[in-house]
Amino acid sequence: MFRYIVRRLLIMPILLIGVTMLIFLMLSMLTPYERASLYVADIPKRQGAIEGIIEKYGLDAPIPVQYWNWMVGRKDPDTGEIVGGVLRGDLGWSKVGKGSVATVIGRRLPATAELALWSAIPLIGLSVWMGIQAAVHHNKLPDQVLRVFAIIGWSIPTFVFGLLVLMIFYARLGWFPPERLSNWAMRLVQSGEFTRYTQMNSIDALLNLRFDVFLDSLKHLVLPVVTLSVVSWAFLLRVTRTSMLDTLREDYMTTARAKGLAEAKVIRRHAVPNALIPVITVGGLTLIGLFNGVVITETVFNYPGMGSFLAEAALALDVVSVLGVTLFSSFVLIFGNLIVDVLYGVVDPRIRLE
Amino acid sequence: MKVIKRLLTNPTSLTGIILLAIFIIIAILAPQLAPVPERSRDAYMIPRDGFSSTPAGPSDEHIFGTTEGQYDIYYGVIWGTRTAFRIGVVITLFTTMIGLFVGAISGFYGGWLDEILMRITEIFQAFPFLLAAITLTSVLQTIYGRGEAGPLMFLAKLLALVTFGQSPTAEIDPIQLQILTGMLAIIIFGWMTYARVIRGNILAVKSFDYALAARTIGARDMRILFRHLLPNAVFPVLVIASMNIGSYVLTFAALSFLGLGAQRGYADWGQMISFARNWVPSLADHWYIVVYPGVAIVLFVLAWNLVGDALRDILDPRLTGSRA
Numbered sequence: 001m002f003r004y005i006v007r008r009l010l011i012m013p014i015l016l017i018g019v020t021m022l023i024f025l026m027l028s029m030l031t032p033y034e035r036a037s038l039y040v041a042d043i044p045k046r047q048g049a050i051e052g053i054i055e056k057y058g059l060d061a062p063i064p065v066q067y068w069n070w071m072v073g074r075k076d077p078d079t080g081e082i083v084g085g086v087l088r089g090d091l092g093w094s095k096v097g098k099g100s101v102a103t104v105i106g107r108r109l110p111a112t113a114e115l116a117l118w119s120a121i122p123l124i125g126l127s128v129w130m131g132i133q134a135a136v137h138h139n140k141l142p143d144q145v146l147r148v149f150a151i152i153g154w155s156i157p158t159f160v161f162g163l164l165v166l167m168i169f170y171a172r173l174g175w176f177p178p179e180r181l182s183n184w185a186m187r188l189v190q191s192g193e194f195t196r197y198t199q200m201n202s203i204d205a206l207l208n209l210r211f212d213v214f215l216d217s218l219k220h221l222v223l224p225v226v227t228l229s230v231v232s233w234a235f236l237l238r239v240t241r242t243s244m245l246d247t248l249r250e251d252y253m254t255t256a257r258a259k260g261l262a263e264a265k266v267i268r269r270h271a272v273p274n275a276l277i278p279v280i281t282v283g284g285l286t287l288i289g290l291f292n293g294v295v296i297t298e299t300v301f302n303y304p305g306m307g308s309f310l311a312e313a314a315l316a317l318d319v320v321s322v323l324g325v326t327l328f329s330s331f332v333l334i335f336g337n338l339i340v341d342v343l344y345g346v347v348d349p350r351i352r353l354e
Numbered sequence: 355m356k357v358i359k360r361l362l363t364n365p366t367s368l369t370g371i372i373l374l375a376i377f378i379i380i381a382i383l384a385p386q387l388a389p390v391p392e393r394s395r396d397a398y399m400i401p402r403d404g405f406s407s408t409p410a411g412p413s414d415e416h417i418f419g420t421t422e423g424q425y426d427i428y429y430g431v432i433w434g435t436r437t438a439f440r441i442g443v444v445i446t447l448f449t450t451m452i453g454l455f456v457g458a459i460s461g462f463y464g465g466w467l468d469e470i471l472m473r474i475t476e477i478f479q480a481f482p483f484l485l486a487a488i489t490l491t492s493v494l495q496t497i498y499g500r501g502e503a504g505p506l507m508f509l510a511k512l513l514a515l516v517t518f519g520q521s522p523t524a525e526i527d528p529i530q531l532q533i534l535t536g537m538l539a540i541i542i543f544g545w546m547t548y549a550r551v552i553r554g555n556i557l558a559v560k561s562f563d564y565a566l567a568a569r570t571i572g573a574r575d576m577r578i579l580f581r582h583l584l585p586n587a588v589f590p591v592l593v594i595a596s597m598n599i600g601s602y603v604l605t606f607a608a609l610s611f612l613g614l615g616a617q618r619g620y621a622d623w624g625q626m627i628s629f630a631r632n633w634v635p636s637l638a639d640h641w642y643i644v645v646y647p648g649v650a651i652v653l654f655v656l657a658w659n660l661v662g663d664a665l666r667d668i669l670d671p672r673l674t675g676s677r678a
Contacts, residue, residue, distance in 0.1 A: 011473075011476075014473060015473075015476060015477060015480055018473065018474070018476075018477035018480070019477055019480050019481070021477075022477060022478070022481075026489065026490065026493045027493075029493060029497055029506075030493070030496060030497070031500070034496060151656065151659060151660065151663070152652070152656065154659060155600060155652050155655040155656040155659050156652050156655075157604050157607050157608060157611075157624070157648075157651055157652075157655075158608070159607075159608060159611045159624075159627065160627060160644065160648040160651060160652065163627065163630055163634075163637065163644045163648070164644060164645075164648065166634055166637060167637040167638055167641055167644065168638075170634070170635075170637075171634065171635060171636060171637040171638035171639075172638040178634065288482070289482065291482040291484075291485060292482050292483055292484035292485060293484075295484055295485065295488065295608075295612075296484075296608055296611070296612075299611075299612060299631075300631075302634075310485065310488060311488070311612050313492075314488045314489070314491065314492040314612065314614055315492075315612065315613045315614065317492050317495060317496050317499075318492075319489075319492055319493055319496055322488065322489050322492050322493075323489060323493075325485070326481065326482075326485050326486065326488075326489045329481075329482050329485050330480050330481050330482070330485075333480055333481070333482055334480050337480075
């Protein structure tokens with residue numbers, strides 16, 4: 001068990017460094033002028049000033065030197081101190097966000113986290129339960145219906161689904177509006193009466209004991225949450241179903257039944273725990289994969305999170321911002337994978353012993 | 355062949371195949387189904403009927419309606435079929451080739467080469483796919499937008515040649531450039547699954563007796579690789595490829611929707627749906643902007659998913675060990 005974790009931990013730095021190198025590779029394909037916004041907020045228009053910036057920040061130094069500067073920081077020629085660097089959290093200046101990339105990410109992250117959090121539980125709970133039901137009633141009506149839903153859900157682009165639900169539930173019915181909060185709630189939240197603990201509207205509303213704001217934020221979350229989850233839901237359902245079907249065919253299931261145990265108990269105590277093993281890995285990866293869905297979902301619903309920031313920045317060709325967000329997301333993905341791997345090792349003893 | 359017969363009898367895969375056949379027919383008959391207007395610069399740019407910015411509903415002249423800027427939706431859906439096939443097939447072609455190459459070398463030679471290649475594969479896989487595609491697209495667009503791009507221009511020209519039949523000596527058509535950057539980005543981050551699968555298969559098969567037998571009679575490395583190992587490893591790749599075509603089209607549609615893939619007015623389903631972004635409050639009135647291209651995308655991806663699913667069930671491990 002220990003060795004398993006250690007092995008994973010040893011590979012991580014290679015991955016992390018590799019990711020930064022790949023990001024930097026993409027960064028280095030830009031001209032020094034385009035890269036200047038890594039360091040400077042406002043690119044001045046005068047020709048000489050740009051040259052000065054390029055020289056000051058070493059933007060035409062050899063690539064390895066630039067990589068070092070970018071990662072670890074560089075010596076500020078004016079003060080002589082070491083300043084900046086990715087390792088210090090300096091990801092450059094965002095043209096679109098009008099702030100340092102790190103600041104903008106920090107500002108937008110809670111919205112995305114809130115969306116992901118509220119998506120995770122229904123997503124996993126529902127899809128796993130449905131997958132089990134489909135497998136238990138293999139080839140009967142519930143199974144067929146769920147399979148059809150799953151494969152259609154797997155084929156729908158997130159933005160089409162999002163626009164469709166917006167069309168039906170917002171444009172036509174007016175039940176669930178886009179964005180994060182209604183105007184009255186927004187004013188309340190930004191006023192002095194409301195303390196911000198987590199920057200997540202729903203949680204903060206609860207902590208402030210304002211149930212009206214809580215309900216309002218939930219009302220705005222319903223459509224984005226459903227949209228974000230639908231593709232992953234379909235995938236998880238299928239994986240659970242397959243895994244459950246395989247488990248039900250195992251010998252120990254026959255043994256359990258031969259012992260005379262009630263069917264429900266047989267399924268609950270023997271089939272499900274074993275079937276859920278691969279689901280953990282896939283489920284974990286799916287959660288992490290919500291990063292992808294979030295970009296589209298937030299754009300469709302005008303939801304001010306990290307995903308919509310990435311989309312705006314990419315459209316404006318603000319490469320520094322885009323790379324910063326991608327770097328951040330990749331790091332989260334790597335750590336997430338590590339946690340999933342360790343969890344997998346905890347849950348499945350066979351992995352640990354290999 | 356056994357596989358084809360089973361594909362045709364399975365109801366799910368049959369549905370998928372029929373859907374695909376319909377799409378192929380639409381793609382081939384596009385010039386007949388949606389004739390290109392006379393003075394059109396490029397058949398793939400959707401003709402505009404006026405410049406009014408309000409979308410118009412289905413009418414006799416525009417059976418699927420028009421979008422903002424009066425782009426005919428019917429035309430876009432029909433010609434978009436060709437775009438979808440092109441993009442899906444070309445991306446799949448390149449990603450499988452790269453994946454096959456990396457995976458085969460890695461699996462066959464093993465050792466430190468394997469280690470390095472696998473680490474590189476993992477590094478590429480550490481990026482969330484859509485984010486990576488968006489990132490690389492914006493980087494590439496910045497570079498190509500500048501005009502000169504050096505070695506990368508070669509890649510773009512190669513892609514242009516394969517996708518559009520564009521001669522490498524000509525300058526790349528700006529209309530196509532954005533599409534090419536999107537495709538390039540997806541290709542560069544889309545090969546890793548194939549590499550891992552091929553490598554796994556080759557590792558498993560390397561130790562089989564027939565490989566040993568071939569080596570005993572003095573066959574050289576490449577020969578063993580090509581004639582014995584690769585055919586067995588190829589089936590899983592087929593399955594993954596058929597399931598992935600759908601996701602490549604989806605990803606490209608997402609890029610177009612965000613404004614990064616096909617440009618405004620190009621016959622691409624995702625691009626047409628992006629017109630709906632400005633009309634969200636009145637979307638119920640302008641449903642046709644989303645529904646028609648949307649249904650096209652869903653059916654297209656569904657078709658590939660059904661076929662891929664059925665292929666996977668048919669080519670289950672029972673078959674992969676049985677060809678020497």
